[in-house]
Amino acid sequence: MANLKTNYLGLELKNPLVVSPNPLCSSLDNIKRMEDAGAGMVVLHSLFEEQLTGESMALNENLLQGTESFAESLSYFPEMSDYHMGPDSYLDLIRKAKETTRIPIMGSLNGVSEGGWTDFASRMEEAGADGIELNMYFIPTDPDMDEAHINDMYMTLVKQVTSIVRIPVAVKVAPHFTSMAHAAKRLGEQGAKGIVLFNRFYQPDIDLDTLEVVPRIQLSSPSRLHLRLRWTAILYGRVAPDIAITGGVHSHEDVVKCMMAGAKISMMASALLKFGIGHLSTVLKGFDRWLDDREYDSVEMMQGSMSQKSVANPAAFERANYMKVLTSYMPCV
DSSP states (O other): OOBOOEEETTEEESSSEEEOSOGGGGOHHHHHHHHHTTOSEEEOOOEEHHHHHOOOOOTTSSOOOOOTTOTTTSSSOOOGGGOSOOHHHHHHHHHHHHHHOSSOEEEEEEOOSOSGGGGHHHHHHHHTOSEEEEEOOOOOOOTTOOHHHHHHHHHHHHHHHHTTOSSOEEEEEOSOOSSHHHHHHHHHHTTOSEEEEOOOOOOEEEETTTTEEEEOOOOOOGGGHHHHHHHHHHHTTTSSSEEEEESSOOSHHHHHHHHHHTOSEEEESHHHHHHOTTHHHHHHHHHHHHHHHTTOOBHHHHTTTTSTTTSSOGGGGTHHHHHHHHHHOOOOO
16 A cells, blocks of 8 residues: 655645635534545635735725635625634634644635735744645736736745744745746745645626626636646756645546646645535545555655656657647647
């Protein structure tokens, strides 16, 4: 039987299957069920910067979004009173989850600006969180704001949070940096112990009957995994932070691909919302069986085995793959 343990952010996990932020994580009973189903770690739903600062939220200002955190993406910025869990309740959930489970529990903060709200990271640490996932979600709409300013804003915020807490911080990013590899390196230099690839920006739609801008929530599909695998394989062994993959993980085969690309953990949310918490057990059993059938002694043995550094043709992750796909496609005639 293969050793399924993995190390992420300096934390030893019993396996690499992790629950990413979603509405199910707001219930202590659900968190217990996740542990029973085999989850190696649970990342709680995000707490928004706006919930802590009391700022008003409008669709066309600041954040035009939902995120892969799901719990906060079911509608575009409701009134503060509509949130089902405030800061104090969130901290209480961390405490109770740590008291009643034996797996690591991470908090999640969603924000983009500097300020006192980052002090809440310390309160998460005091409540017993094993780490913090910093969900960076920002849509730059000012034509005068250049990419250097945006990158520096991200780095300053990460540095501010990592300087406050002793527990590890992972940064959840979008794939839209001009130079993803350089951004990943800089995030590590600011103290980030992990990088989560990738945040998925939900896009607003237009209702032609009501002539209103409305949210359209779509759960991820396995096709979302390809971009994550590519960048994980490229970054593996070249940047200091651990890499986590979120988005598109639905089956044990997806978990295998994540590990081979170089991820330390594979995170799952959409599949649990679609198939239920018990799906964790199904995926974990399939993953364990896959390793045994192919005589892998451990997860560590396979991690990074299909990264750009390890494969015979590293160009497969760059332009060569693009050219091959386009030239090999045969349209119906």
